[in-house]
Amino acid sequence: MPALQPVRGTHDILPEEILRHRHVEEVARATSALYGFAEIETPIFEFTEVFARTLGDTSDVVTKEMYTFEDRGGERLTLRPENTAGVARAFISGGLSQRLPLKLFYRGPMFRYERPQKGRLREFHQVGVELFGVADPIADVEVIALGDQFLETLGLKHRVRCELNTLGDMESRRAYRERLVAYLRDFRDRLSEDSRERLERNPLRILDSKDERDRAIVAGAPAMDEAMTDDARRFFDALRDGLERAGVAYVPNPRLVRGLDYYCHTVFEFITTDLGAQGTVLAGGRYDGLVEQMGGPATPGVGWAAGVERLAMLVETAPEPTRPVAVIPFSAAGAAKGLEITQMLRRAGIAADMGYSGNLQKRMKRADKLGARATVLLGEDELSRGAVSVRDMATGTQEEVPIVGLVDRLAAFG
RNA sequence: GUGGGAAUAGCUCAGCUGGUUAGAGCAUCGGAUUGUGGUUCCGGGGGUCGGGGGUUCGAAUCCCCUUUCCCACCCCA
Helix, strand or coil, X not given: CCCCCCCCCCCCCCHHHHHHHHHHHHHHHHHHHHCCCEECCCCCEEEHHHHHHHHCCCCXXXXXXXXXXXXXXXXXXXXXXXXXXXXXXXXXXXCHHHHCCEEEEEEEEEECCCCCECCECCEEEEEEEEEECCCCCHHHHHHHHHHHHHHHHCCXXXXXXXXXXXXXXXXXXXXXXXXXXXXXXXXXXXXXXXHHHHHHHCHHHHHHCCCHHHHHHHHCCCCHHHHCCHHHHHHHHHHHHHHHHHCCCCEECCCCCCCCCCCEEEEEEEECCCCCCCCEEEEEEECCCHHHHCCCCCCCEEEEEXXXXXXXXXXXXXXXXXXXXXXXXXXXXXXXXHHHHHHHHHHCCXXXXXXXXXXXXXXXXXXXXXXXXXXXXXXXXXXXCCEEEEEECCCCCEEEEEHHHHHHHHHCCC
């Protein structure tokens, strides 16, 4: 194993790249703040049961994708594969149930042991939100509208579409599951191998199978709609009405099913066609039973998570690095003065850099490469008059400025 | 976990059916230009051809193993 290689599925985020990532995170944080969500940070590892119990015994995330290990004290720990379970745990252990409704935003690394592809990594980053304590679909509307505005602010509105579905309440879901399995049993031998497996473990997943044969069979399957209780139906109608009032465009997709066991009622995905098979960029849903299942007070919840790397690949406008002022001495004597002036500028809040070596020409080139807006030139003549020359790097114009007035003059460069 | 493609300089890539010292563009460094950047011109450095083994007089090129990336499936952000 070549040592100087990052672990499979992990990668370094280099300075140019991290500007895009930070931009995605900051837009998410700012948009969440507009909707009243406060930031929370939870540990990147938890006791294994936190995830194993909540995500479901049949989900792939639990059965084959967790980074689980034993620490020196013999505890079974897992690097978080997602953060809803961790935030729900914090909600319970931190006594936050006293402060409902509660809106939380988070960001950070997640870990899944999967086969890497573009937009699919073993360590990746998510931003996400969770809203606890509101059973009314108004909460779902807010959460989805927040996701929609977040993506719009990133300039991605034209590249994603929001797909929406309902899984119904627990009763609807159980009833539908029975109907679906009863129907599919008759076609068992004609289903794909994967789907025969799913028939036992997670039959709803067969609905969004990509296999041609499965699709043909699924086309004739009973619709989720038929098994819906009146309550579940009203919930979904209210959600759709709310989304229209909130100005969120969406496409109903009756075959949208999500993998984690804790979802009920609302499920949604914001999807792009620009990232190959990894088109889901932001996704979530309602998880009313989760907190109670973990041992907390019965508390409804709804939220989503978005993939920072996937979004960063789509975002076209990356913020520019800060452009410094370059301080350039002409001589050894000037270099001492240059240090003083550079520090004076920095303490005044002006980004400044001083070339470390080379002749004048070389330092000018370096200043150009740094993207300097202006250079401060320390010539012997000017210094003898207590002044320096300030060169505007965009226009090439240059003027002499007394050192005492330098900070004010440079502030004008913005 | 299953199936397929790829890996040559910091980056993007040439290198035909195995044949001398492995190339180009960009980047980098130096010079033309020791009080002035972007353009131009000249020159330099940089590669165990992903790693290991095999076939051969001879392997970047053919074979096997391995690592990583990419594509599809599974699944997901």
